[in-house]
Amino acid sequence: MLPREGVGGGGGGEEWLRPMDAEQLRECGHRMVDFVADYYKSIEAFPVLSQVQPGYLKEVLPDSAPRQPDTLDSLFDDIQQKIIPGVTHWQSPNYFAYYPSNSSTAGFLGEMLSAAFNIVGFSWITSPAATELEVIVLDWFAKMLQLPSQFLSTALGGGVIQGTASEAVLVALLAARDRALKKHGKHSLEKLVVYASDQTHSALQKACQIAGIFSENVRVVIADCNKNYAVAPEAVSEALSIDLSSGLIPFFICATVGTTSSSAVDPLPELGQIAKSNDMWFHIDAAYAGSACICPEYRHHLNGVEEADSFNMNAHKWFLTNFDCSLLWVKDRSFLIQSLSTNPEFLKNKASQANSVVDFKDWQIPLGRRFRSLKLWMVLRLYGVDNLQSYIRKHIHLAEHFEQLLLSDSRFEVVTPRTFSLVCFRLVPPTSDHENGRKLNYDMMDGVNSSGKIFLSHTVLSGKFVLRFAVGAPLTEERHVDAAWKLLQDEATKVLGKMV
């Protein structure tokens, strides 16, 4: 479909590529739409977790790039035969691993349009619509979450789309670091201390490595297993007091709403108070559970956000907006900008120099940025807040349903109380099991994952090997949950039988 004659055929008789011919794009684009729609139609036919072996693709692809163009037909063949077997189907209704990464028709259309414009929106002038739509849609979203008004662009704060929650916590940490260094002197980096629980996402540890925070100054406070793995504020205070008396400088607390292992919710009001009393930056990572907080009945999990300096949630997880789209709000944008701005001559322009516009290059790590607000805007426009709330509630309902199924079979236990759409459970090991169920549960997980019928992942809580059943793929219905449960029951029978 991109034959020589379509690719070549320029003026002056010379062979020359016309890589953005509108009619060629139209024809090929329609074919790709059908390919994608057919993929979604048959998505349940594939093993959810790819079953290929390491190095499989090298065996079937050539060693070097082709000198001559190939046809679209042959490319589609390769995608079917060589690529798809190596895809783990995050959009399958039988995907329950990690946390979800939602695609949707609206999100997909937004990605298409963004790829079509293919602008690089580092400064306002490079496409005013990209910056302005982002400002507007992040304000919309802040209102949906009932964030304090200081987080709105109309105040001193504002929202920005980062690629991932990792980048969000990194830029928050850098802003906090530089604020602290300004106050305490640039030679005090070695004294700066970060606080978070052992349930905090590893992105924080990585951000600390990047920012040059000494690893011994990253306080990993053990979360309270009696409080469902939320951190106890007293434990943070205690660590902080010791550090203060050692002459160290506490400067950053990271709280989580919906931890990765068990969707625990840290006590925001108390942590916020500690941060405030000690002039520290308070960051909230609600990457997964933030979506649920657009429902009034879950909003209380954000109480305490008033004290936050920065708040993050991933629209690309559970909010139907294709990856990547991580939303970060700050209460005072000047700290981000002070840490991250550059102003080379070759980017100067009237609007930026007049200070009349936002240049998002100064709110993020990279210079270039895609027109990501389009997809979020399209999700909000084409679905509407009411439907998005129903979507969240449906998944939480399905997780409740799975929890009930677990409770009906005494071989299983629910390890932590469910808060959102994640259920942490395990097969109860016989008392004689000196591994406390590690191998038993690993084998059960490996068994169901290897079947290709479902995909779930694990964690470890208080030394227990725990399985995570995260509902949240866009196509998941009750029948998929029921089938997953049946599969787990059968596998349980199998692995328990082997133990005897």
Next chain:
Amino acid sequence: MLPREGVGGGGGGEEWLRPMDAEQLRECGHRMVDFVADYYKSIEAFPVLSQVQPGYLKEVLPDSAPRQPDTLDSLFDDIQQKIIPGVTHWQSPNYFAYYPSNSSTAGFLGEMLSAAFNIVGFSWITSPAATELEVIVLDWFAKMLQLPSQFLSTALGGGVIQGTASEAVLVALLAARDRALKKHGKHSLEKLVVYASDQTHSALQKACQIAGIFSENVRVVIADCNKNYAVAPEAVSEALSIDLSSGLIPFFICATVGTTSSSAVDPLPELGQIAKSNDMWFHIDAAYAGSACICPEYRHHLNGVEEADSFNMNAHKWFLTNFDCSLLWVKDRSFLIQSLSTNPEFLKNKASQANSVVDFKDWQIPLGRRFRSLKLWMVLRLYGVDNLQSYIRKHIHLAEHFEQLLLSDSRFEVVTPRTFSLVCFRLVPPTSDHENGRKLNYDMMDGVNSSGKIFLSHTVLSGKFVLRFAVGAPLTEERHVDAAWKLLQDEATKVLGKMV
């Protein structure tokens, strides 16, 4: 097109969203393809540089997200009437600003497919094809560029797709920093010194800020105006000697092949030698000009890459691969991984634990990552290396043509010799002009940009305000260059007339 009945209508009589219904996706996807193809068909009708005023979008969009879904028709209307006026058309054949950001049919199809799978490829297991295709295609590309074999995945090095050149230089700097700190002790951060020319992209300065390198330890060596703004190795050596004698620790040199202002090429062999003799990390930023080096006649600009520790080029600039797609190769991947890896329990899996696979999360800042190798693979497959070389040559030929036009009109001067597809020029100011042409050339630029007919940007070289004419948009033909030239000549007459 996403009416209530399409969105609602789940089982059990309840209203419930089906956000990834295959047939709805098909119908809406076809409509978006036509929208995009029509956009490309009429792209020359829009002002290249958006002519809106700051805040324009807020005036025409509501204050909060809609509660109820809207139709696709109404969304398309809004895109036409409200979004497109705020788009700066990077894909217009009349776009000559900054450096190009190429879209193409193949790249667009790759974006579509990547958005459709919507996987999050942090670890091999999350979609083996995403990691393996990336490894393979980066090896292909390394061979196209004739990079030394140490940069291949089969040796100790390998390639990885970063979002941007900013991220590429940041991860290289972090790897170098941590290697140096390991050697000299973790308290020596304050002594680490970075070397680059004043023509180096501002991304390096930003990377240094992020990595905690002291700003006074970033040596900005003034480039040699007699060598077309390449840096003189003697100047670097000299600065380095002074630093060594002050007890500082030189650890990083960044060279550029194709600087942003004037596409200067730093002397790689000499800089590489300095780096080697002083046990420093040598990074090469060929973000823009790297593409040209797939042509044998331009490959010599990479001579000296043998001494590099890391090498970067942006396939999303001039290589028909939609943004973002920045290719980074390292000679020893272990340094990247040591700086950037994390290994939380919830991400552990058999393949990773067995060390039998690459997990690209440990080669980059974020955890999550898109399936970006698809679009690069599709560009290579659907166009082929021969056509891609012709594509580059065509643009360079057009830039030569523009240079000739400039030389035919004595009112203009070519400021630096053209090396690739960028021409730096200005209107020669009358000797009486105490601003040395700054206002004159600014006004000429502002005049043509405000016409909406072309878009070009500027820089400053040795105090001279210089216009940059960067050929590289996929649809640009000779007639566009000729029309741009005519426009510039007319504007020159106008602004020169005003001076009299």
